[in-house]
Amino acid sequence: MVGYNSRNLDGIQPSYICNSCLLIFRDPVQLIDCGHRMCQSCANEQSGNLITCAECDEKTIREKLLIDRGFRNDMQTLPIVCSLCSWTGILNIYQNHLDQNHQNPTCDSCGQKFNSVNDLDRHIQYDCEKTTVDCPLKQIGCQEMVLRLHLAEHYISDQDQRVLVNFVRQMDSILSTNMNNNSLINSNQRTHFDVNELEKISKTTNILLDNTKTLADELERLSIERNRIHNTLQSFIQESSILKKSIEEQNSSIDGIKFNEQISEQDLLSVEQKLNNMNLDPYDGTYLWKITNVQEKIG
Ligand SMILES: [Zn+2]
Ligand SMILES: [Zn+2]
Ligand SMILES: [Zn+2]
Ligand SMILES: [Zn+2]
Ligand SMILES: [Zn+2]
Known part of the structure; x- marks a missing residue:
């Protein structure tokens, strides 16, 4: 509810x-x-x-x-x-x-039907993805309509940060003017702030505090993210140096293989050379048989 x-x-x-x-x-x-x-x-x-x-x-x-x-x-x-x-x-x-x-109200923004106005209001305040609202900083200068679900993102947008900075500057100058005129303000003049006005200021201050909290949360998230990226980078560097080493090892073993290849090539060459040399011996031609003392042998 x-x-x-x-x-x-x-x-x-x-x-x-x-x-x-x-x-x-x-x-x-x-x-x-x-x-x-x-x-x-x-x-x-x-x-x-x-x-x-x-x-x-x-x-x-x-x-x-x-x-x-x-x-x-x-x-x-x-x-x-x-x-x-x-x-x-x-x-x-x-x-x-x-x-x-x-009894069966419908959401004007998204068309969804509900069983009670309370369910509808709950949907509008917390769940509807189409309901736009005035930026809560409207009173201090942001005129934007924002999807309710995107309010948190809008708070930390450039737009709202600028509005806030301007507001703080204004407050600062009002405060310093008041400090200067302090002696002139008597208790009667002070009571012209009515309670509603004060409550509005207090609400605005709360919104500012919320914003600061959102910013602090965002900062924390960013710093966690930064650490995560840092760690990932570290392990990436480590991995790439391991990779580099293994590439170097592979290179040197490739060099070894090349060397072996050269040696085998030389071996082959020398074998070929030997073969060639062997080829120099003639296998065809006329063989002369010298038979001595033929007369005696016939006789
Ligand atoms: Zn309530
Ligand atoms: Zn009605
Ligand atoms: Zn809706
Ligand atoms: Zn805004
Ligand atoms: Zn309280």
């Missing part, structure tokens, strides 16, 4: 938005150790006995989650515009409207 989606999500006070599913809290629970909240169902989706806060990353033991009834009651009168039709009402009766009017 995820929280409640609504068409007026942007207008809902940020303190009522779950940082895990980015929708309106459904049965909010409070994490005792840091005091932040999340949907009960979003906490249930985490495995293990430690629940990580989606807002500050602090971990709370599962048994220490407090069902926040007071907070849930406060939310019952939130004004809602149905995410699937033009119905307007309050959160208290929204689920009833959804159950009665949107």
